[in-house]
Amino acid sequence: MTALLLRSGKLLDVETGEYAEGDLLCADGRIVETGTGLTAPEGARIVDLAGAAVLPGLIDAHVHVTAATADLGALPSWSPSYAAAHAGRIMGQMLDRGFTTVRDASGADFGLADAQAEGLIRGPRLAFCGKALSQTGGHGDSRPRGTRLHDGHQCCAGLGRIADGVDAVRAAARDELRKGAHHIKVMAGGGVASPTDRIDSTQYSMDELRAIVEEADAANRYVAAHAYTARSVSRALRAGIRSIEHGNLIDESNVPEFLEHDAFLVPTLVTYWALKTEGREFGLPEDSWRKVDDVLGAGLAALEAAHRGGVKIAYGSDLLGGMHRHQNEEFRIRCQVQQPLDVIRAATSTAADLLGMTGEIGTLRVGALADLVVVDGDPLADIAVLAGPEHLRHVVQGGHLVSGAER
Numbered sequence: 001m002t003a004l005l006l007r008s009g010k011l012l013d014v015e016t017g018e019y020a021e022g023d024l025l026c027a028d029g030r031i032v033e034t035g036t037g038l039t040a041p042e043g044a045r046i047v048d049l050a051g052a053a054v055l056p057g058l059i060d061a062h063v064h065v066t067a068a069t070a071d072l073g074a075l076p077s078w079s080p081s082y083a084a085a086h087a088g089r090i091m092g093q094m095l096d097r098g099f100t101t102v103r104d105a106s107g108a109d110f111g112l113a114d115a116q117a118e119g120l121i122r123g124p125r126l127a128f129c130g131k132a133l134s135q136t137g138g139h140g141d142s143r144p145r146g147t148r149l150h151d152g153h154q155c156c157a158g159l160g161r162i163a164d165g166v167d168a169v170r171a172a173a174r175d176e177l178r179k180g181a182h183h184i185k186v187m188a189g190g191g192v193a194s195p196t197d198r199i200d201s202t203q204y205s206m207d208e209l210r211a212i213v214e215e216a217d218a219a220n221r222y223v224a225a226h227a228y229t230a231r232s233v234s235r236a237l238r239a240g241i242r243s244i245e246h247g248n249l250i251d252e253s254n255v256p257e258f259l260e261h262d263a264f265l266v267p268t269l270v271t272y273w274a275l276k277t278e279g280r281e282f283g284l285p286e287d288s289w290r291k292v293d294d295v296l297g298a299g300l301a302a303l304e305a306a307h308r309g310g311v312k313i314a315y316g317s318d319l320l321g322g323m324h325r326h327q328n329e330e331f332r333i334r335c336q337v338q339q340p341l342d343v344i345r346a347a348t349s350t351a352a353d354l355l356g357m358t359g360e361i362g363t364l365r366v367g368a369l370a371d372l373v374v375v376d377g378d379p380l381a382d383i384a385v386l387a388g389p390e391h392l393r394h395v396v397q398g399g400h401l402v403s404g405a406e407r
Contacts, residue, residue: 002027002028002029002399002400003025003026003027003028003040003041003043003044003045003399004025004026004027004044004045004047004370004396004399004400004401005023005024005025005026005038005040005041005044005045005046005047006023006024006025006026006047006049006054006374006396007023007038007046007047007048007049008021008022008023008048008049008050008051009021009022009023009024009049009051009052009053009054009374010051010052010053010054011024011034011054011364012053012054012055012056012344012364012379012380013364014055014056014341014344014345014348014349014362014363014364015345015349015363017341017380019053020034021036021051022034022035022036022038023035023036023037023038024038024054024364024372025038025040025041025044026370026396026399027041027044027399028399029369029370029398029399030367030368030369030370030399031364031365031366031367031368031369031370032366032367033366034364034366045401047394047401049374049393052374052375052376052393053374053375053376053377053378053379053385054364054372054373054374055344055348055364055372055373055374055375055379056348056349056361056362056363056364056368056371056372056373057098057099057100057101057348057361057362057371057372057373057395057396057397058097058098058099058100058101058315058347058348058373058386059099059100059101059102059103059314059315059347059348059351059352059355059361059362060094060099060101060102060103060124060315060316060317060327060347060351061102061103061243061266061314061315061316061351061354061355062103062105062245062266062268062316062317062318063094063102063103063104063105063316063317063318063319063327064104064105064106064107064108064159064318064319064320065087065090065091065094065102065104065107065108065112065123065126066083066084066086066087066090066104066107066108066112066157066159067107067159067319067320067321068083068086068087068090068321069282069283069320069321070193070275070279070282070283070284070320070321070323071283071284071285071321072142072158072159072193072194072320073142073143073144073195073285074283075107075142075157075158075159076142076157076158077157078157079157080157082157083157084111084112084115087108087112087121088115088121088122088123090123090324091112091116091121091122091123091124091126092121092122092123093324093325094123094124094324094327095122095123095124095395095397095402095403096389096392096395096403096404097327097328097389097392098328098373098375098386098389098392098395098403099124099327100124100125100361100371100372100373100395100396100397101124101125101126101127101351101355101357101361101371102124102125102126102127103127103128103182103183103351103354103355104126104127104128104129105129105132105185105224105226105245105316105318106129106130106131106132106140106159106160106185107131107157107158107159108126108128108129108130109128109130109179110128110130110179110180112126112128113126113127113128113180122402124397125361125371125397127182127183127355128180128181128182129176129181129182129183129184129185129224130176130179130181131158131159131160131161131176131185132159132160132161132185132186132187132226133160133161133163133169133172133173133176133184133185133186133187133212134160134161134162134163134186134187134203135162135163135164135187135203135204135208136162136164137196137197138160138162138187138190138194138197138203138204139160139187139189139190139191139193139194139197139203139226140159140160140161140162140187140194141160141162141194141196141197142158142159142160142193142194142195143195143196144195144196145195145196160187165208166207166208166211169204169208169211169212170211170212170214170215173211173212173215173216174215177215177216177219177221181221182221182355183216183221183222183223183224183243184212184215184216184221184222184223184224185223185224185225185226185245186204186209186212186223186224186225186226186236186241187203187204187225187226188202188203188204188209188225188226188227188232188233188235188236188241189201189202189203189225189226189227189228189229189232189233189236190203190228190232191226191228192272192275192288192291192292192294192295193284193288193320194288195285195287195288199228199229199249199291199294199295200228200229200231200249200294201232202229202231202232202235203232206235206238206239209225209235209236209239209240209241210239210240212239213239213240213241217240222241222242222243223240223241223242223243224241224242224243224244224245224266225241225243225244225245226245226246227244227245227246227247228246228247228248228249228295229249229250230249230250230251230253230254233247233250233254233257234253234254234257237254237257237258237260237261237263238257238261240261241263242261242262242263242264242354243263243264243265243266243314243354244258244263244264244265244266245266245268245316245318246266246267246268246295246318247265247266247267247302247306248267248269248272248295248296248298248299248302249295249298249302250265250302250305250306251302251305252305252309254306255305255306255309255310255311256309258306258309258311258312259309259310259311262312263311263312264311264312264313264314264350264353264354265306265311265312265313265314266313266314266315266316266354267299267302267303267306267313267316267334268316268317268318268330269299269300269303269330269333269334270317270318270319270326270327270329270330270333271317271318271319271320271323272292272295272296272299273296273326273329273333274319274323274326274329275289275292275320275323276289276292276293276296278322278323279292279320279323281322282320282321282322282323283320283321284320284321300333300336300337303334303337303338304337304338307337307338307342312350312353312354313342313346313350314346314347314350314351314354315330315343315346315347315350315351316330317330328386328387328388328389329387330343331343331347331383331386331387332383332384332387334346335383340379340380340381340382340383341380343383344379344380344386347386348361348362348363349362349363350362369398370396370397370398370399371396371397371398372395372396373392373394373395373396374392374393374394374395374396374404375391375392375393376391376393377391392404
């Protein structure tokens, strides 16, 4: 038995928002006991926290671990091994920022997930969708106007695959599920980084969206949809899509639709701030950079409306290239309209619910996977404790110290 005893910490129950002072014992990858004065098993590693705060490991529900550049149109020309080398570096840095689980929203595949699970790559647990499904000329179609050919091979390093028509989207969804997709990603509206669509466009017919949902449901999986506007979000929710990514341009009419369909919203506000300030430096084409303003200002208002209306909100960052380093800044941005505990729940218990891992991650309850972070300071009083990775003292994944002091 491999055991780790964290002694004298302040353990945060993210459901109640209360701390309990005491010890936490991990064994064989899980939390096995919490309380005061716990006895360490023979051979256990003991770490004295001296009152530091202990939280569940953080969960980012919208990342692209293969997006080592903001020029997404360039990725399909990269060698798969080169893209994988970049992904390994990006994943390791995510772990060092306290993210012990991430949901990749297109680009990552079973190879990266297997490599992480087998210990070949340092990084968060990886829930992947493979390639996002896009209509011709949609957000997942990175071809400029003059390009006709498209390589959709699974080893291509791009983020999307093009499929048009009900039969084709069924086949594409089935293919991603065949390769082990945790969820299916579909582009249901226009985007910033795509060269030939408008932000306010809707994408895919309702028949196509419903066909994709049917295939995911048949495999006991779900669909996540890239969508910004109230119209594209409404269409996606009515088609049965469970997770709306971004949603910057939603309005009050969408809130009851989220509740009716028991759907999640995954805002990714930090990426627009980063794209506006640094995007061109890291490869974002000029035409895409000009589209950022269309969604940058509205995101906080959309988040506030969704939060006020009781929508389930998970944490997402969606960063590209050298901007991945801003992953924790999403905490600070959201706290302009939410309380720290609400944002912490978005990155722990609510994200775990979205990933279908309720009780397994996102909690410090006995029996959960022993993924947690130890921080200096009180994040309930000052969210900067999580927004600044320098405050992280330890990261524990599967009961092992994987980052921080005394690793």
